Amino acid sequence: MAKRQKVPAGKPDYVKELSKAGIRVTRPRRVIIDILTETDDHPDAMEIFRRAVQVDKSISLSTVYRTMKLLEGFGAIHRHAFGSGPARFENAAGEHHDHLIDLDTGDVIEFKSDRIEALQAEIAQALGYDIVHHRLELYGRKKASG
Amino acid sequence: MAKRQKVPAGKPDYVKELSKAGIRVTRPRRVIIDILTETDDHPDAMEIFRRAVQVDKSISLSTVYRTMKLLEGFGAIHRHAFGSGPARFENAAGEHHDHLIDLDTGDVIEFKSDRIEALQAEIAQALGYDIVHHRLELYGRKKASG
DNA sequence: GGATCAGTTGACAATCATTTGCAAATCAAC
DNA sequence: GTTGATTTGCAAATGATTGTCAACTGATCC
Ligand SMILES: [Mn+2]
Ligand SMILES: [Mn+2]
Ligand SMILES: [Zn+2]
Ligand SMILES: [Zn+2]
Numbered sequence: 001m002a003k004r005q006k007v008p009a010g011k012p013d014y015v016k017e018l019s020k021a022g023i024r025v026t027r028p029r030r031v032i033i034d035i036l037t038e039t040d041d042h043p044d045a046m047e048i049f050r051r052a053v054q055v056d057k058s059i060s061l062s063t064v065y066r067t068m069k070l071l072e073g074f075g076a077i078h079r080h081a082f083g084s085g086p087a088r089f090e091n092a093a094g095e096h097h098d099h100l101i102d103l104d105t106g107d108v109i110e111f112k113s114d115r116i117e118a119l120q121a122e123i124a125q126a127l128g129y130d131i132v133h134h135r136l137e138l139y140g141r142k143k144a145s146g
Numbered sequence: 147m148a149k150r151q152k153v154p155a156g157k158p159d160y161v162k163e164l165s166k167a168g169i170r171v172t173r174p175r176r177v178i179i180d181i182l183t184e185t186d187d188h189p190d191a192m193e194i195f196r197r198a199v200q201v202d203k204s205i206s207l208s209t210v211y212r213t214m215k216l217l218e219g220f221g222a223i224h225r226h227a228f229g230s231g232p233a234r235f236e237n238a239a240g241e242h243h244d245h246l247i248d249l250d251t252g253d254v255i256e257f258k259s260d261r262i263e264a265l266q267a268e269i270a271q272a273l274g275y276d277i278v279h280h281r282l283e284l285y286g287r288k289k290a291s292g
Numbered sequence: 293g294g295a296t297c298a299g300t301t302g303a304c305a306a307t308c309a310t311t312t313g314c315a316a317a318t319c320a321a322c
Numbered sequence: 323g324t325t326g327a328t329t330t331g332c333a334a335a336t337g338a339t340t341g342t343c344a345a346c347t348g349a350t351c352c
Contacts, residue, residue, distance in 0.1 A: 115265055123246075128289050209329085
């Protein structure tokens with residue numbers, strides 16, 4: 001029986017996808033992609049860089065930024081701008097969702113509302129537009145009671 | 147009959163508000179506040195600076211930035227981050243609304259949906275949070291049809 | 293396996309938006 | 323008008339991101 005590699009659910013094989021598109025799969029890129037596919041938080045470039053260096057001492061911050069731009073172009077990752085500060089990234093593989101940011105702790109909580117998504121499309125339609133993408137962020141505090 | 151100054155609807159008297167709060171109402175601040183209350187678009191700091199210079203040649207960009215921070219702290223203006231690029235500001239006086247950005251032209255269209263606002267609060271509540279503020283931006287293109 | 297060469301990288305300079313330090317100017321109060 | 327703390331303009335500093343470029347390295351073809 002021939003060996004068959006199976007990509008784990010939610011972790012599409014971007015490496016294969018890139019090489020299919022004629023883009024080189026280099027060592028730094030592989031390391032960065034691994035970090036992005038294995039994390040479930042929203043790290044910024046510096047944090048991705050820190051994690052990458054632990055795998056490959058020679059990776060540079062420039063390459064992290066370049067790779068983020070490359071992957072974003074591919075739709076492989078999403079770029080966020082929570083509050084102020086540096087851009088933060090996340091693997092685009094999972095289902096679409098929006099974010100609730102805890103103003104006290106900085107925690108990012110993911111949520112999804114089909115009703116809100118539908119209303120957004122409805123509103124855009126009424127204004128004569130098709131939505132390409134959107135950004136919904138709620139900033140809040142834990143309810144007083146806990 | 148005593149002269150009674152009436153603030154035009156949607157243009158609260160921030161000048162008075164500031165001086166009441168013990169903050170100096172200086173010439174540069176007055177100029178900048180006037181610009182913000184008289185415009186209905188979403189200018190960035192450089193654009194506000196350009197408009198301010200036409201009124202008072204000596205105003206500096208630093209003061210524009212400082213005044214934006216001051217007014218934001220007062221809740222007098224909102225700071226936006228549409229797409230990438232510099233922050234953009236708008237007078238907070240009007241009713242709350244969200245934005246649809248035309249990806250082709252950069253046009254910013256304002257809209258308001260009570261249903262979306264209600265859903266947001268509902269979602270936050272379900273997650274154990276009270277919303278302090280939120281950001282909803284739709285990015286889209288004019289529907290193909292004319 | 294080794295040569296080839298365009299795509300990619302690391303180092304570091306440059307850019308962009310924004311903030312800060314500081315001496316001089318200016319408000320608001322007396 | 324004098325006064326003293328606040329605010330300003332200027333220039334230098336900062337933080338995030340992008341650009342330059344010589345050196346390197348993957349994929350392809352022998
Ligand atoms: Mn997320
Ligand atoms: Mn607006
Ligand atoms: Zn959404
Ligand atoms: Zn809203």
